[in-house]
Amino acid sequence: xxxxxxxxxxxxxxxxxxxxxxxxxxxxxxxxxxxxxxxxxxxxxxxxxxxxxxxxxxxxxxxxxxxxxxxxxxxxxxxxxxxxxxxxxxxxxxxxxxxxxxxxxxxxxxxxxxxxxxxxxxxxxxxxxxxxxxxxxxxxxxxxxxxxxxxxxxxxxxxxxxxxxxxxxxxxxxxxxxxxxxxxxxxxxxxxxxxxxxxxxxxxxxxxxxxxxxxxxxxxxxxxxxxxxxxxxxxxxxxxxxxxxxxxxxxxxxxxxxxxxxxxxxxxxxxxxxxxxxxxxxxxxxxxxxxxxxxxxxxxxxxxxxxxxxxxxxxxxxxxxxxxxxxxxxxxxx
Numbered sequence: 001x002x003x004x005x006x007x008x009x010x011x012x013x014x015x016x017x018x019x020x021x022x023x024x025x026x027x028x029x030x031x032x033x034x035x036x037x038x039x040x041x042x043x044x045x046x047x048x049x050x051x052x053x054x055x056x057x058x059x060x061x062x063x064x065x066x067x068x069x070x071x072x073x074x075x076x077x078x079x080x081x082x083x084x085x086x087x088x089x090x091x092x093x094x095x096x097x098x099x100x101x102x103x104x105x106x107x108x109x110x111x112x113x114x115x116x117x118x119x120x121x122x123x124x125x126x127x128x129x130x131x132x133x134x135x136x137x138x139x140x141x142x143x144x145x146x147x148x149x150x151x152x153x154x155x156x157x158x159x160x161x162x163x164x165x166x167x168x169x170x171x172x173x174x175x176x177x178x179x180x181x182x183x184x185x186x187x188x189x190x191x192x193x194x195x196x197x198x199x200x201x202x203x204x205x206x207x208x209x210x211x212x213x214x215x216x217x218x219x220x221x222x223x224x225x226x227x228x229x230x231x232x233x234x235x236x237x238x239x240x241x242x243x244x245x246x247x248x249x250x251x252x253x254x255x256x257x258x259x260x261x262x263x264x265x266x267x268x269x270x271x272x273x274x275x276x277x278x279x280x281x282x283x284x285x286x287x288x289x290x291x292x293x294x295x296x297x298x299x300x301x302x303x304x305x306x307x308x309x310x311x312x313x314x315x316x317x318x319x320x321x322x323x324x325x326x327x328x329x330x331x332x333x334x
Contacts, residue, residue, distance in 0.1 A: 034073035044329025152183035196249035284317035
């Protein structure tokens with residue numbers, strides 16, 4: 001497996017190097033005009049060496065409309081939206097071998113530099129008929145043209161009940177899953193004289209997840225004896241996560257970055273039934289670190305090609321793992 005991954009990475013790096021060389025050689029012949037735009041559409045593909053679980057990568061398509069024209073000249077191309085600080089509406093669709101995601105979002109910016117946003121996401125899992133709907137809202141403030149503070153909240157609340165009835169057997173089951181996520185993010189761009197600048201992002205996230213499953217059944221054997229059974233499962237998770245990202249923009253097209261995350265999870269559980277009862281709790285600490293590089297090739301006034309390469313290392317309470325992912329996409333701004 002290691003040999004396969006190594007060869008795949010070598011091929012990926014070769015393809016990326018060729019693309020970068022083409023971009024650099026072409027730039028001397030044709031210079032794309034950094035015109036202001038209202039519309040942005042993007043189609044991208046992401047693949048990773050995620051342990052050989054059979055995934056075929058992820059295809060992502062999104063569209064965003066800006067009510068005020070976005071200026072993209074003299075700034076990193078991927079940060080044009082951050083510097084824009086204007087109202088938007090957006091739609092997104094992504095698909096993989098595991099799920100399909102549909103998403104609608106919007107943001108409104110007041111003259112006072114405060115902004116509010118909302119998002120709804122629908123996730124359909126390919127493993128069955130299960131699906132989830134996620135509702136999100138955010139409130140934030142632009143301190144300067146280069147900095148913003150955002151408070152986020154997301155909510156998932158799902159429940160399902162099933163009953164079965166036959167001549168000698170009856171059963172009922174109720175499952176619920178409730179998740180609340182609170183986040184605070186601060187973003188700050190530092191311009192530099194010799195290079196474009198550095199983007200710093202710090203985030204704190206707290207999530208509270210409650211999973212409950214209650215089941216009962218009644219059966220009658222051939223002698224007419226009645227047996228009743230009951231079971232209950234409860235899992236509660238409190239997760240605290242701190243993340244820091246730094247991206248150095250060597251120029252407006254190329255960046256290299258590093259990221260670090262630390263998470264702490266508290267879990268309580270109660271598993272009980274007619275003849276058993278098991279309660280307890282456990283804690284765990286996990287760390288994720290990563291490096292990345294990204295490049296935007298502006299090969300036309302409207303179109304750009306985007307490349308990115310990420311490598312992350314997971315150091316968990318029970319296992320360690322690393323992952324490398326590569327993405328390529330076409331972006332249109334008009």
